[in-house]
Amino acid sequence: MSHILIAGATGLIGRELLRQLDPSHSLTLLCRKAGEALPGRHWLPVDFEGLNEVVLPTPMDSAFCCLGTTRKEAGSDAAFRRVDHDYVLAFAALARRHGCQRLIVVSSLGANPRSPALYPRTKGEMEQALLAQEWQRLAIVRPAMLLGDRQPPRKSEQIIQSLYPLVKPLLRGRFRRWRAIEASQVAHAMITLASQEAGGETVENERLQVI
DSSP states (O other), X not given: OOEEEEEOTTSHHHHHHHHHSOXXXXXXXXXXXXXXXXXXXXXXEOOGGGGGGOOOSSOOSEEEEXXXXXXXXXXXXXXXXXXXXXXXXXXXXXXXXXXXXXXXXEOOTTOOTTOSSHHHHHHHHHHHHHHTSOOSEEEEEEOOSEESOOSSOOHHHHHHHHHHHHHGGGOOGGGGGGOOEEHHHHHHHHHHHHTSOSEEEEEEHHHHTTO
């Protein structure tokens, strides 16, 4: 039995991870509010501002980080960065303190630490910080727009998803990388990547589509 740590388990990709992971695994799920109690799922309510003080019940074999928000949801640039950069790095540190050497993290298509735009710059800086660390296995996935049933829904995503079938035929050649991807496929890819050979890598949207 493997012990797996997950942050963001109630989100769009996180819920798919819970559905697809082998039920024989023991899952420790960091959350603000506990979810559905099922065998093998251990919800651990935490203050994400104090992850450096959290003590887990057991050592961890693998960790999946699905944390993420938007500037609008966060309320400010600083609050957005705190979730998508600071919390992710604090989660990684927590996993390492408990023996974890395999980490899979959700980033975003277009992540770039030199971007003038807040979202891709923050994602890129987060990636840089993780890639500078020593992990037996580190995979950072960069999905494009996610398809799926997010709860609670984001109105902007609902609008884009409704229009996407009209746009998809235009996303060919060098624009193919922008094709939307099902959250279930991202979760499947993350689970596959976690079990692969040692090393660090970033995995672009095109590859996620076919793993």
